[in-house]
Amino acid sequence: MTDIDLQDTDPDEASARALTLIESLPWLRRFRDQIIVIKYGGNAMVSDELQDAFAADIAYLRYVGVQPVVVHGGGPQISSMLDRLAIPSEFKGGYRVTSTEAISVVRMVLTGQINPQLVAKINAHGPLATGLSGEDAGLFGGRRRGVVIDGVEHDLGRVGDVVQVDPQPIHDHLAAGRIPVVSSIAPDLDNPGHSLNVNADTAAAALAIALGAAKLVILTDVAGLYADWPRRDSLVSHLTASELRAMLPRLESGMIPKMRACLDAVDAGVETAAIIDGRVPHSVLVELFTEKGIGTEVAAQ
Numbered sequence: 112m113t114d115i116d117l118q119d120t121d122p123d124e125a126s127a128r129a130l131t132l133i134e135s136l137p138w139l140r141r142f143r144d145q146i147i148v149i150k151y152g153g154n155a156m157v158s159d160e161l162q163d164a165f166a167a168d169i170a171y172l173r174y175v176g177v178q179p180v181v182v183h184g185g186g187p188q189i190s191s192m193l194d195r196l197a198i199p200s201e202f203k204g205g206y207r208v209t210s211t212e213a214i215s216v217v218r219m220v221l222t223g224q225i226n227p228q229l230v231a232k233i234n235a236h237g238p239l240a241t242g243l244s245g246e247d248a249g250l251f252g253g254r255r256r257g258v259v260i261d262g263v264e265h266d267l268g269r270v271g272d273v274v275q276v277d278p279q280p281i282h283d284h285l286a287a288g289r290i291p292v293v294s295s296i297a298p299d300l301d302n303p304g305h306s307l308n309v310n311a312d313t314a315a316a317a318l319a320i321a322l323g324a325a326k327l328v329i330l331t332d333v334a335g336l337y338a339d340w341p342r343r344d345s346l347v348s349h350l351t352a353s354e355l356r357a358m359l360p361r362l363e364s365g366m367i368p369k370m371r372a373c374l375d376a377v378d379a380g381v382e383t384a385a386i387i388d389g390r391v392p393h394s395v396l397v398e399l400f401t402e403k404g405i406g407t408e409v410a411a412q
């Protein structure tokens with residue numbers, strides 16, 4: 112046993128720490144046994160410190176009785192691998208135009224590199240996480256999509272939407288006490304044997320809906336949604352689904368799939384969806400277990 116020097120214990124500091132812990136009580140109660148889908152974007156993975164903090168948050172959720180499900184992206188990591196291999200890559204309307212050559216690199220980076228790396232980081236806290244891709248056990252079914260920019264339809268190549276989800280493989284892992292970590296690749300339903308590159312925000316929303324998740328949390332590289340981007344004083348902390356619907360046509364590039372994902376999730380019955388700053392270590396815990404949260408929260412009302 113360690114001796115505690117009572118003279119070193121500052122009662123004010125101890126109370127402040129206790130307040131932070133007790134503030135989490137209603138949220139621990141609210142989310143206990145609930146499924147929460149957390150989308151981890153490539154921009155929030157840029158340092159070992161951030162990845163370690165994220166992995167600790169996910170393990171924490173599991174140990175307090177939440178059922179976390181992680182969906183990850185890796186846009187910047189895919190871009191740098193495509194650059195190294197001299198494969199051209201461009202974005203249209205927030206989606207990567209993905210050639211036949213590029214899709215195998217996307218799959219290699221997401222399912223082959225980022226996914227096992229994240230699983231290993233979470234498993235540093237116990238034998239908890241298991242990796243899977245949207246191609247495993249019929250989890251996702253995808254269909255190709257294009258994008259409309261200024262009224263003109265653009266082809267995106269091997270890019271798709273998740274149009275079908277079989278939540279059973281995820282439920283099986285959750286029932287076994289595991290944390291599923293999912294990469295955003297889907298089999299092409301119209302072209303058996305081929306895969307599609309799915310935006311990870313879109314994949315996370317489809318999974319949250321199919322699982323009946325209590326909340327969707329999306330980590331990104333800004334403090335949240337700015338009503339008047341890039342004016343720093345226009346950060347929105349809470350908005351309703353109808354306010355977001357009205358704002359959607361005015362949003363730019365990367366924010367479009369993200370806010371669309373939040374809206375789709377809330378419209379389909381996920382109680383709340385939040386965009387949070389993945390550059391802030393432990394932002395997942397702050398969002399879930401404090402009264403004020405962090406970032407932008409979307410709710411039906």
Ligand SMILES: Nc1ncnc2c1ncn2[C@@H]1O[C@H](COP(=O)(O)OP(=O)(O)O)[C@@H](O)[C@H]1O
Binds near residue numbers: 153331
């Ligand atoms: N209204 C807005 N509010 C916040 N960020 C915005 C907005 N419009 C555009 N952005 C841009 O969207 C980016 C986030 O999208 P993206 O880069 O696709 O993120 P991620 O890689 O996390 O999926 C921000 O870094 C910011 O530059």
Ligand SMILES: CC(=O)N[C@@H](CCC(=O)OP(=O)(O)O)C(=O)O
Binds near residue numbers: 186206309
């Ligand atoms: C179609 C499409 O754009 N797919 C994304 C998939 C990865 C992703 O979404 O990663 P982030 O979450 O880090 O942005 C891409 O190729 O970059």
